[in-house]
Amino acid sequence: MINTDTIFRACAGNTNKEIVNLIRRVDTWLRNGNRPTRLIYNVNLVLEELLTNIVKYSYNDSDHHTIRVELFSTSDKLHMRIEDDGMAFNCLLTEPPELGDSLMDCKEGGLGIYLVKQSVEKISYSRKENVNILEVVFNQFSA
Amino acid sequence: MEMRKLDEDENIYTMALSGKLDVEGESIIGDKFRQVTAENDKNFIVDMGNVTYLASLGIRLLFVGAKNLASVGKKLIVVNPQPMVEETLLNSGTVKLIPIAKTKEEAQSLL
Numbered sequence: 001m002i003n004t005d006t007i008f009r010a011c012a013g014n015t016n017k018e019i020v021n022l023i024r025r026v027d028t029w030l031r032n033g034n035r036p037t038r039l040i041y042n043v044n045l046v047l048e049e050l051l052t053n054i055v056k057y058s059y060n061d062s063d064h065h066t067i068r069v070e071l072f073s074t075s076d077k078l079h080m081r082i083e084d085d086g087m088a089f090n091c092l093l094t095e096p097p098e099l100g101d102s103l104m105d106c107k108e109g110g111l112g113i114y115l116v117k118q119s120v121e122k123i124s125y126s127r128k129e130n131v132n133i134l135e136v137v138f139n140q141f142s143a
Numbered sequence: 144m145e146m147r148k149l150d151e152d153e154n155i156y157t158m159a160l161s162g163k164l165d166v167e168g169e170s171i172i173g174d175k176f177r178q179v180t181a182e183n184d185k186n187f188i189v190d191m192g193n194v195t196y197l198a199s200l201g202i203r204l205l206f207v208g209a210k211n212l213a214s215v216g217k218k219l220i221v222v223n224p225q226p227m228v229e230e231t232l233l234n235s236g237t238v239k240l241i242p243i244a245k246t247k248e249e250a251q252s253l254l
Contacts, residue, residue: 020167041227048198099236103213112199118234
């Protein structure tokens, strides 16, 4: 039975090492809550793709920045919210990859966001008070 | 994340990957994978039966390897991926360019 009583909140710095640690913590939280394997896989995938995008594209300085992640459940949905204080950047507008029919001509750029969109029920971007906000909804019980 | 060579003959280099091919896993094996696919002019069979997770960085790594091999007229075939990993490969459209086989024998028939 899924434990829906808790909220997960955590922060990570804008480095790959810190986001890997954060993803591990989310994974543990989901497993402890007996979430379905497919949901855990999809949350890991979406979180990694979105966080690596933020680390790679949101900052144009070498300062330390904080990325905030929150997850919580409502009935059959799992909600995820990611906030960063980087430049305004709506990753959802990224063009999908152009894989075509030839390896030598294929362009894999945009692959991560393409996978994200296929793994969630809903995702939206907004910017408020100089903060990028990504809100994601997963169906906890999708086959 | 681990990468190890299983077999090599005149035409085929067989390797196995295991673990999570995420941002951390790619940082562990990425350089080695790119190097071995760049330095060989053989077909590659990559057993992914023990890869438990695949992110876009991992898919890009497979593309780099497949492109290295295509430049010398060779192929990269993925073998035996776990169901969720196979789903990621299918959803990404990767299989149009990097075939998936259930077994090593099936992979050999695709070369």
